[in-house]
Amino acid sequence: MKDNNRNWVGKPLPRKEEGRLLRGRGKFADDIKIREMLYLRFVRSPYAHARILKVDTSRAEGLPGVVGTLTGKQIEPLTQPFIEIGPEPCAKIRDFPLAVDKVRYQGEPVAAVLAESPSLADDASELVQVEYEGLDPVVDAEQALKDESILHESAGTNKVWNGVFEYGDVEKAFREAAQIVNIDRLHFHRFSSTPLENNVVIGQWDPKDDHIYYWCNNSFPSFAIQFLAAHLNIPIDRIRVQTFDIGGSFGIKITSYPQMAVCALASKKAGGRPIKWVETRSEHMTASAHGNERTFRDTRVALDQDGVITAITSRHVDDCGAYPRYEPLGCVIWSQVFPGVYRFKNARIDFTQAMTNKCPVGPNRGYSRMQHLWFLERVVDICAHELGIPADQMRLRNYIRPEEFPYTTPNGCVYDSGDYPKMLAIAKNLIGWDEWKKKQAEARKQGRLIGIGIGTTLDSGTNNFGQSQIVNPHAPFSGNSQGANCKLDIYGEVVVAVGSCPQGQGHETTAAQVVADVLNISPDLISVRTGFDTERNVHTGFSGTYASQFAVSGLSAVHGAAQKLKAEMKRLAAFVLETQEDDIEFGRGAQGPELRAQTKGKSINYWGLANIVNVNSAVLPPEMHDITLNCRYIWRAPFKVPDTKKKYGNLTMTYASQLHIAIIEIDRDAFIPRILDYVAVDDCGTVINPAIVEGQVYGATAHGIGAALMETCVYDAVGNMLTSTFSDYTPITAMNMPKVKYGHIETPSPHSYSGAKGMGEGGAAPVHTISAALQDALFSSGIIIGDSFNNADTLFRAMVGREIYQADKLVKLERRA
Amino acid sequence: MYPRAFHYHRAGSLKEAVTMLSQLGEEGKLLAGGQSLIPLMKLRFANPKHLVDLNFVPGISYxxxxxxxxxxxxxxxxxxxxxxxxxxxxxxxxxxxxxxxxxxxxxxxxxxxxxxxxxxxxxxxxxxxxxxxxxxxxxxxxxxxxxxxxxxxxxxxxxxxxxxxxxxxxxxNPPKGSGGAYLAFKRSAPVYPTASAAVQLRMEGDVCEDAAIALGCVGLTAIKASQAESALRGQKISETTMNAAAEAARAAADPQPDMRGSAEYKRMLVGALVKRAIELAIRRARGEQVEVSHLYA
Missing domain, CATH: 3.30.465.10 (Uridine Diphospho-n-acetylenolpyruvylglucosamine Reductase; domain 3)
Structure with a gap:
């Protein structure tokens, strides 16, 4: 299926979306206004853990302009609890979109009010009186596992899932190790994505046809409707979801289905009036979704004489907040990158997930893999420093080698392609590695602290949903697929629809590039339907935009549909022009794109072909009646169901990689870490559109630098969220960004039709890189970096207070004779 | 969120604004740029019943x-x-x-x-x-x-x-030979500083004739660090005198811990800012053109 024709794929074509989005002419969910629409505001819990004694909505209902209210008690008998993906006992959790008996995190919705205007809804929400009885909150995952205060009585435990991932011969590797490094505790912090546009839902349960209509910005609608149909007791075909332009998601908008459920139920109660809910920023920060927090305990690393890692054992505790929702998928998704970019064959990771009285987590850019990749990068840097091996050498000794691809990992994943040593060489060259090493040594003499850090990371894309069966053998999911449709409309327009819902990734442009090469026309002549619509019938159960996969799953589907259309056009043209199919050439004539019979000097344009099939069909013989010029194609990933007992199998199709280097200086009086130089080298296989890829690399780099130095979700001991506004959370802005030098290589993927790999999440490379650079600056002062979040205050407490990060307390090196 | 409902009054002059305030009593609040008031109203932390808008008063912006x-x-x-x-x-x-x-x-x-x-x-x-x-x-x-x-x-x-x-x-206007600088550390541009330091000096040669030092965000009001000022006044400025001023500034600070930083860190930081601001103030006092930018995370 490889195309040789590459006029458009690979070109830095400006985005088709740009004119609309940059001129403020985008159409977003909140731009949609529907007659009779009501506005919904949630009443939220001020407590992290409390029993609900009474909800009194009478005063709110008495306010003129208020149409109704909704409480958890009212919706419980009308609905099924949301599907739980995990096995017993967490399958017994009863998750409703409004709290019924208890609240389990600050900001959890307890009731909803519906009013004629947004401000009236706000006023009414203040009049709902809720009586609570406080319960002991638990905000730390390891504490939660003691089950002293239980969040979900029906489950009887705060433990969501536990499993041991063991491969190779761990005991032997440790017996034979020349040196062993022990690391007491590492911690990956909780942060989130802060899309410019918050969650928005308009929901209508129309009594005229008993259908539910959604206009929203959910980023994985085919997943949402599976949850909603089961929850709301309605056939899934009666739920229509449309999305439009979306102002960023980064995964966080996958888990807006509870709010979607409330809008539908509220609409039903209001006689079918459409209900609009627009999330405020504070709601988004406290109660949409956060990224997973993870603690790594008792890590032991076996190494040979040369610093080659031979085995790792560790115990990981993941914190998923108050409800599992998309979890416990994160308990296996990290194992897509089990060994990271490294060659070690023996490992045992004991993985546990716990619930705490904090906002539920949701997939967040780099979801579940970045935590693990950060852990591995910390392991590599800590070992390198302990053993006195330069960080670049340590990596070269441990990287999977370019000649080993496709590389099968200890847990059966197949890394398609890559060349990490080459990326390292390019990055070192771009940053001026040798000069920085000299400057660093000079600076040390003057008492200045400069650190040079490397982060090598993976962005695994197009995942095998069969991995869900590793966490729950009864989970009815495996494989991956995407749908697309390509048609010639009646006047010959080429129209493409695809089951993705882009949030700035340029799908309209890259889909048009692919189709343009198949049909040999300009992308300008191709309309790509934007947004998602269940009624376009191009989605599968996996459709949406998430998990770095459009270049593979989305464009494979588009390519398949375009090929089908091309074949039909060719057949039809051969009939009309009275020639053989292989005589037909796709080209451009005086009247636009046309198909030519090369031997006959005759041609027919797109309008001519579309005319015959759509409105002039009597000219067609019966054997041509199967031609529709309206071609739907479902692409399926070639996956098998993994071996759930051994936790073995291929979990992802493509592995894009990133290699970043940061130079950071920490001043000795204000302790502010300053990035002096930064390089990002990317490999996402064959590039479809270099400008879009480069843009996404910058975006992911900014997000990662923000996460490493500025952005953290902080809770106090009783579960109050302390970072509920941007003033406290301080998302990164352009002012905080260093100049990023960009480089790239292309190792084409043998697994995708085009050689492309999914990208965009970026593996949180800056988080690993900045931790590495900070440690490089401070290791000689006896400090290792034990947390993924570091700011001036953290460094002050490590360097002056000596409260945290003390290497002599956290790391132990055993050398064997 | 949307603010609670309020009455809007547009003042035509400062005099009229004063009259409006006296009629409205405690329920009235002035609206100038809205930099703080509007966000507080949108969070419903501030809920004034009446707003007196000064934005249409002529001649008070100059x-x-x-x-x-x-x-x-x-x-x-x-x-x-x-x-x-x-x-x-x-x-x-x-x-x-x-x-x-x-x-x-x-x-x-x-x-x-x-x-x-x-x-x-x-x-x-x-x-x-x-x-x-x-x-x-x-x-x-x-x-x-x-x-x-x-x-x-x-x-x-x-x-x-x-x-x-x-x-x-x-x-x-400060007297001849003066120079000053203001430095803050801010985690990102839109937020309040973690700490800040303002230093205004009058120099004669290397000797500091007069000094004014104020610390921001480390107390209930801006803190005049008079001990730090004394450490410079009448002194030849050197590393030692600057360190003494920074130390005195740290002692004068009374910071509270919050999301911007621990109290100990803020105290350390404000001293560092004072020292850097002194260096900049001296260069300006000498007539040098120096661009000053805050420190950002």
């Missing part, structure tokens, strides 16, 4: 040089100060205006509003307390002027009477 002083109309936006060549004659004033929040906020927020709000994290009070600053106020009984040191009495508290409005801010 920067004038007059008899050895700079006069700022109360409604002068930070951005106007930032781009004013007149205001730039006192460089520390430019440092302050150019470093407040982000462009959007600087286009709306006003110097008068900032002084009248007396937020412990506000920039203007810290900077202006290193200069000879007086606040002109208009009330029902007429006008009065109050030195800045007597104007802000506590966090969010000023000497303004309930029906009194800031009308003008008057800053005396």
């Amino acid at each position: 920067i004038k040089e007059d008899k050895g002083s700079l006069r700022f109309g109360a409604l002068t936006r930070h951005a106007e100060v930032e781009y004013s060549a007149t205001a730039a004659k006192i460089p520390i004033i430019h440092d302050c205006a150019a470093g407040i929040a982000d462009v959007q906020v600087r286009n709306r927020g006003t110097i008068g509003g900032s002084i009248a709000e007396a937020d412990p994290s506000g920039d203007w009070a810290t900077v202006l307390s290193t200069l000879d600053t007086t606040i002109r106020c208009l009330g029902r009984k007429g006008e009065r002027t109050i030195p800045l040191s007597k104007f802000i009495t506590d966090a969010y508290t000023t000497a303004l009477g309930p029906e009194e409005i800031v009308s003008e801010i008057i800053v005396k």
